[in-house]
Amino acid sequence: MLPAAVALTALVIFPVFRDPLDSFLGDSILALAFVVMALGLNIVVGFAGLLDLGYVAFYAFGALATGWWASDFFTGVNGERGIHIGASEFASSLPGVHLNFLLILVGAVIITAIAGAIIGLPTLRLRGDYIAIVTLAFGEIIGRIAQNGDELTLIGDYKFSNGRQSISPIDQINLPLIGEFDQATNLRPYFWMGLALVLVVLFVNFRLRDSRMGRAWIALREDEVAAASMGVPLVKTKLMAYAVGAGFGGISGAFLGAFLNSVNANQFQFGFSIFILAMVILGGLGSIWGVVIGAVLLSFVNTRFLTQLDQGIGNDVLNALGLDFTFNEVKFGVFGFILVLVMVLRPEGLLPERRRKLELTEGVGTGGESVYEARA
Amino acid sequence: MTPEPAPEKAQPAAAAANGSALLAAKDVSKIFGGLVAVDDVSFGIAPRSIVSIIGPNGAGKTTFFNMLTGLYKPSIGTITFERQDITGRRPDRITALGVARTFQNIRLFATMSAVENVMVGQHARMRAGMFGAILRTPAARKEERRVREHAREMLDYVGLKPAAFDQIAANLSYGDQRRVEIARALASDPRLLLLDEPTAGMNPNESARLTEFMVKLRDERDVAILLIEHDMRVVMGVSEHITVLDHGHKIAEGRPQEIREDERVIEAYLGKAAGD
Numbered sequence: 001m002l003p004a005a006v007a008l009t010a011l012v013i014f015p016v017f018r019d020p021l022d023s024f025l026g027d028s029i030l031a032l033a034f035v036v037m038a039l040g041l042n043i044v045v046g047f048a049g050l051l052d053l054g055y056v057a058f059y060a061f062g063a064l065a066t067g068w069w070a071s072d073f074f075t076g077v078n079g080e081r082g083i084h085i086g087a088s089e090f091a092s093s094l095p096g097v098h099l100n101f102l103l104i105l106v107g108a109v110i111i112t113a114i115a116g117a118i119i120g121l122p123t124l125r126l127r128g129d130y131i132a133i134v135t136l137a138f139g140e141i142i143g144r145i146a147q148n149g150d151e152l153t154l155i156g157d158y159k160f161s162n163g164r165q166s167i168s169p170i171d172q173i174n175l176p177l178i179g180e181f182d183q184a185t186n187l188r189p190y191f192w193m194g195l196a197l198v199l200v201v202l203f204v205n206f207r208l209r210d211s212r213m214g215r216a217w218i219a220l221r222e223d224e225v226a227a228a229s230m231g232v233p234l235v236k237t238k239l240m241a242y243a244v245g246a247g248f249g250g251i252s253g254a255f256l257g258a259f260l261n262s263v264n265a266n267q268f269q270f271g272f273s274i275f276i277l278a279m280v281i282l283g284g285l286g287s288i289w290g291v292v293i294g295a296v297l298l299s300f301v302n303t304r305f306l307t308q309l310d311q312g313i314g315n316d317v318l319n320a321l322g323l324d325f326t327f328n329e330v331k332f333g334v335f336g337f338i339l340v341l342v343m344v345l346r347p348e349g350l351l352p353e354r355r356r357k358l359e360l361t362e363g364v365g366t367g368g369e370s371v372y373e374a375r376a
Numbered sequence: 377m378t379p380e381p382a383p384e385k386a387q388p389a390a391a392a393a394n395g396s397a398l399l400a401a402k403d404v405s406k407i408f409g410g411l412v413a414v415d416d417v418s419f420g421i422a423p424r425s426i427v428s429i430i431g432p433n434g435a436g437k438t439t440f441f442n443m444l445t446g447l448y449k450p451s452i453g454t455i456t457f458e459r460q461d462i463t464g465r466r467p468d469r470i471t472a473l474g475v476a477r478t479f480q481n482i483r484l485f486a487t488m489s490a491v492e493n494v495m496v497g498q499h500a501r502m503r504a505g506m507f508g509a510i511l512r513t514p515a516a517r518k519e520e521r522r523v524r525e526h527a528r529e530m531l532d533y534v535g536l537k538p539a540a541f542d543q544i545a546a547n548l549s550y551g552d553q554r555r556v557e558i559a560r561a562l563a564s565d566p567r568l569l570l571l572d573e574p575t576a577g578m579n580p581n582e583s584a585r586l587t588e589f590m591v592k593l594r595d596e597r598d599v600a601i602l603l604i605e606h607d608m609r610v611v612m613g614v615s616e617h618i619t620v621l622d623h624g625h626k627i628a629e630g631r632p633q634e635i636r637e638d639e640r641v642i643e644a645y646l647g648k649a650a651g652d
Contacts, residue, residue: 203510204510207509207510207511207512208506208509208510211504211509211510211516211520212499212502212504212509212520212523213504213506213509214509215488215492215495215496215499216496216499218485218487218488219485219488219496222485222486222487222488223483223484223485223486225447225483226479226483226484226485227485227496228446228447228466228467228468229445229446229447229467229468229471229476229477229479230468230471230476230496230497230499230500230560230561230564231468231471231472231497231498231499231500231501231564232468232496232499233466233468233469234466234468240506244506354487355487355488355544
């Protein structure tokens with residue numbers, strides 16, 4: 001308990017010792033957002049054993065929620081006077097919908113949880129690789145819709161998104177009692193906000209894992225037929241995993257939308273899903289702390305290590321070898337290489353879940369014969 | 377109902393007909409593509425009875441089991457449990473109604489502890505939802521404690537040593553895994569327990585103990601038991617009524633003594649020449 005308290009305190013006061021606009025602080029905020037994402041994906045992939053390759057869809061919905069409800073995106077609404085609920089003084093003078101960030105979080109969770117359940121529905125009768133293919137397609141579909149959302153009018157004249165043009169600027173996060181953040185002068189509040197989100201999501205993760213639902217997820221992962229025969233309703237349990245995992249993605253997406261101050265459909269790429277999945281696998285499927293470590297590591301590899309290689313001698317080395325590309329251009333290759341290394345050297349992940357470790361080192365585990373296949 | 381073998385030959389079937397059966401299957405068939413795995417089988421179990429289904433390999437016994445527990449949907453026919461039609465109902469619903477099972481090749485949740493396995497068995501008897509679990513409300517906490525305690529009681533009841541309670545299921549000995557599987561099934565508080573070859577891989581001594589345990593279970597916990605079994609000593613020793621399947625057909629049913637002497641049964645098991 002004491003080490004945890006010390007570590008947490010260190011984390012909380014760390015921004016105070018950095019410059020308010022420090023770039024490392026900015027990268028840390030990104031890392032926190034990715035921790036939330038990875039913890040969400042871990043519920044689907046790690047706990048319930050449903051390989052989800054379309055996680056970017058929930059980032060998209062979360063970010064779009066911020067785009068819709070914290071900018072002048074819906075300019076014409078309410079006779080161009082806008083709708084404002086709990087928005088800051090400045091945002092309240094702008095047209096469009098401007099909600100308090102906490103409301104946006106709630107909205108993002110609702111949207112993404114529903115989207116998660118929808119993505120779950122067609123996969124219920126599938127297993128293994130087939131689930132992965134359907135979720136992959138879902139992620140792509142949402143990404144494409146967002147990219148072409150500027151030509152997609154839904155209600156009245158309102159569009160789905162701005163497509164490849166960003167929705168920007170986004171309102172600064174404005175919390176009750178605390179007030180409005182200001183990214184231009186001080187990043188610290190964003191760090192603390194991100195840290196608070198991580199703590200909440202961690203808490204929920206642990207509570208769920210050690211509950212009736214968590215046991216049902218793991219039972220499902222271990223043996224679907226046996227789980228169903230023991231009274232675990234497969235459909236509900238799977239959809240819950242998708243919905244909760246998606247909800248976390250939505251939280252993180254909404255936060256990233258506000259932090260990055262723009263929502264651009266170009267961010268919603270397949271590679272993003274793989275990036276998050278790589279964090280989960282690197283850390284250890286199903287292991288909550290492992291996933292946190294994996295997310296922080298990969299996030300910093302992305303923001304720090306690759307950038308430094310790019311700006312430093314890395315590309316000179318590549319040029320000297322006659323290779324005509326930069327490290328940044330092949331960053332997904334680098335992530336892939338990291339994954340291969342993990343698989344070869346430590347397949348259970350950096351900090352494996354107790355169960356998973358056992359499975360890999362002692363050959364424990366069962367084949368997953370599908371109930372629905374058996375019933376067909 | 378008395379623990380003694382049923383006095384008349386067609387007693388369970390008769391019970392099925394007059395609606396007092398715990399579980400009744402009526403004219404049930406299961407067809408896979410062109411293969412008729414179970415062909416027009418009717419079958420009934422009286423409350424608090426111990427009955428067996430026997431038959432050579434591939435006779436359709438496990439297929440029949442899977443239809444009773446909802447893993448397969450019967451192609452034709454109806455299945456009722458406590459007078460409710462459960463034909464084609466989802467496995468978890470059927471479990472919630474009071475039918476529990478074990479598997480021929482043990483299917484524990486390998487990386488969960490013995491206690492956790494049995495806790496999963498109580499899933500249908502729990503109410504805690506998502507928010508109860510996250511907020512850990514007093515009700516959810518109480519339920520969690522009760523379920524854990526009940527799991528330990530069940531493991532104790534089936535004779536698992538307390539030292540093994542928190543061991544990962546995969547690390548348990550074969551006999552203990554069988555025990556945990558039975559405890560997991562019992563944890564859902566069933567009225568009917570289906571055991572699919574529970575003595576497979578056991579020595580005669582262990583089989584005899586399991587036989588005693590089945591009788592004890594029936595007497596103490598008011599559970600009817602349906603058994604698929606190859607070990608004739610177990611079948612003849614414990615069953616009040618036996619149904620014989622061969623190539624998906626029901627070829628005989630009756631009391632152990634009658635089955636032992638039935639021409640068609642001997643033929644199915646030993647071939648025609650040996651039956652002569």
